Amino acid sequence: MAYPDVMAHPTIKARKRNSFWRGIKRNWGLISLALPGLIFVIVFQYFPMFGLVLAFKDFNFGKGIWGSDWVGLNNFKFFFTSDAALQVTRNTLLLNLSFIILTNLVSIAFALMLFELSRKAVKLYQTTLFFPYFLSWVVVSYVTYALLNPQLGVINHLFKQLGFAEINWYMESKYWPFILSLAFLWKNIGYSTLIFYTGLMGIDKSYYEAAAIDGASKWQQVRNISIPLLTPLITLISVLQIGKIFYSDFGMFYFLTADSGALYATTDVIDTYVYRALRVSGDIGMATAIGLYQSLVGFVLVLTVNFIVRKINKENAIF
Template identity: 45%
Template sequence: MPEPAKRRTRSRGKADAARPAAQSRIRREIRMFRKNRELLVLALPGILFKLVIAYVPMVGLILAFKNFRYDQGLFGSKWVGLDNFEFLFKAQDAFRIIRNTLLYNFTYIVTGTVAALLFALLLNELSGRMIKMYQTTMFLPFFLSMVLVGYIGNAFLDFDNGYLNKLLGYVGISPHNWYLEKTPWIFILPLVALWKGVGFSTLVYYAGITGISPDYYEAATLDGATRVQMMLRITLPLLKPLVIILFILGLGNIFRGDFGLHYFIPNNAGPNFPTTDIIDTYVYRALTKLGDINSAAAVGFLQSVVGLVTVVSANSIVRRIDRDNALF
C-alpha cells in the first residue's frame, strides 16, 4: 500500500478510536448536569448577574481604541489604535502619578497584611466573649463609605476646629493646615486605609486560624511549647497558603488606586497633589474637565492588563518556589 494511503488509514483509525471517547465524555457531562440540575438552577441567578454586570459591559473596552463620537456610535466611531494610551504617558505628571499609585498600593498591601495577621493572632488568644466585641469594633469601619470617612478625617484635620490641631495646641505646638501640606499625607493615607480595611482582612485570617486542627496545639502543649512558639511554628506556617493567595490577589490592583481614599480624604486639594494624586484621581479630573472618555477608557483598560500581568507573574514566581502554595 502506498505511503500516503497508509497515512490516511492510520489517521482514519485514530479518528474512529477518538470518537467513542468523545461521545462517552459528552454522556458523562450530560449525566452530571442532570444529577446537579437543582444546584445549577439555584446558581443561575448569580451566573446571570455576573454575566450582565461583569462581562457584557466589557464590550465597552473598544472605546480605548476608538475616537468615540456620539453621532457615530460605539462601533461606527473611527479606530485610532493605541493613540488614546498616550494620554497617560505623555501627561506632564505621568511619572508622579504612576509612582504614587504603585508605592501607595504596595504600602497598603504590606501594612494591611502584617497588621491583619497580628490582630488575627491576638484575637486567637482572647476568650470567646471578648472576640465578639473586638470583631464587631474592627469590622465596622469597613462598611463606611469613603465620603463619610472623608468627613471624619475633616473633623480631625480641619485647621480651625480639628481635633488634631486642638491636641497639638494643648502641648504647645502650632496648628497645621494639613490640606495645604504635602509631607503628612504620606503617613495619613496609609493610616486611614489601615483603619478602614484591617478589620475585614483580620476576620479572613482569623477564619483561617479557626480552621487549623486543635490537635497540633494539644501536641505542642504536651511538648512544652509556649504560645509564641505555637504561633511561629504552627499558626503562621499553616496560614502561609492563605497569605500568599491574598497577597497575589492584592497585587492585581497595584496599578489601580483607591479613588475614594485619595479623593475624599485629602479633600481634592491642589497643594497636596504631589503626594496624594494617583492615576485614578488624575484621570477623573481630566475626564470632568476635558470630557475625554476615550483616554479614560484606555487608562482603565491598561490598569486591568497590568493587574492581570502582575497576578500571573507573581503566581509564576510562587509556583517556582513552592508549587503547592500557588494560586493556579
C-alpha cells in the same frame, strides 16, 4: 504505521455528549444555585469587555461605539506623554503597596491575638474592628476634616496646647501618605482580620495540643504552627491584592483629601487623575485606555507573582 484516533470515533463522541448532559441533569440543583451569580458575572463583567474597543477610538456619541473614528494608540499616548503620568503611577504603586504590607501585617497580628481570646471577647473585638468597614468614605472625610481642620481641628488645637506649631494639613502633601495609610488600615483592618482569623480557626486543634504537651510556648506555637499553616492563605490574599495594585479606592483618595490640588504630589493616583480628565474633557476613549492599561498590568503582575511563588513553594501558588 498510523493508528486511528479512538476518541474521534462517532460512538465515543456520542457517549461523551450524553455523559455531559447527564452530569448537568444530575447536578442541576447545584447548577441552579450558581446560575444567578454566573449570569451576574457574564452580564456585568464579560459583556462590558466589548467596550474596550473605545480605547482605540475617538468616541463620538452621535456615531456610537462602532461608528466612531479609529485612532489607534493615540488615547494611550495622551496619558503616557502627560506630565502627571509618572507621578500618578508612582503614587498608585507605592501607596497601594504600603496599604497591602501594613494591612496584612497588622491583620495577621490581630487575628493571632483574637485566636487566643475567649469566644465572647472575640465577638466584642470583631464587632469593634469590623464597624469602620461599613462607613462611607464621605462620612470618614467629615470626621477627618474635624480632626485636621487648620483653624478648628482637634489635632491643631492639641498641638497648640502642647506648644507645637500648627499645621495646615490640606496644604502639606508630605504628611498624607501616612494619613492615608492609617485611614485605610483603620477602615479595612476588621475585614482582613476576619479572613485570617477564619483561616486560624480551620487549623486542626490537635497540633496545638501536641505542641502544648511538648512544652511549646505560645510564641513557639505561633511561629511553628500558626504562621506556616496560614502561609497559603496569606499568599493567596497577597497575590490577589497585588493584581489590583494599579486600582485605588477612589472614595478615599478623592474625599479624604478634599481633592486639594496642593496634595496631588503624594495623593493623586490614576483613578482620580482619570476622573478629573473626564470631568474636564469628557474623553471617554482616554479613560477606557487607562482602564485597559490598569487591567493588563494587574494581569501581568498576578502571573508574575504567582510564577515566583510557584518557584518558591508550588503548593502555595494559585495556579
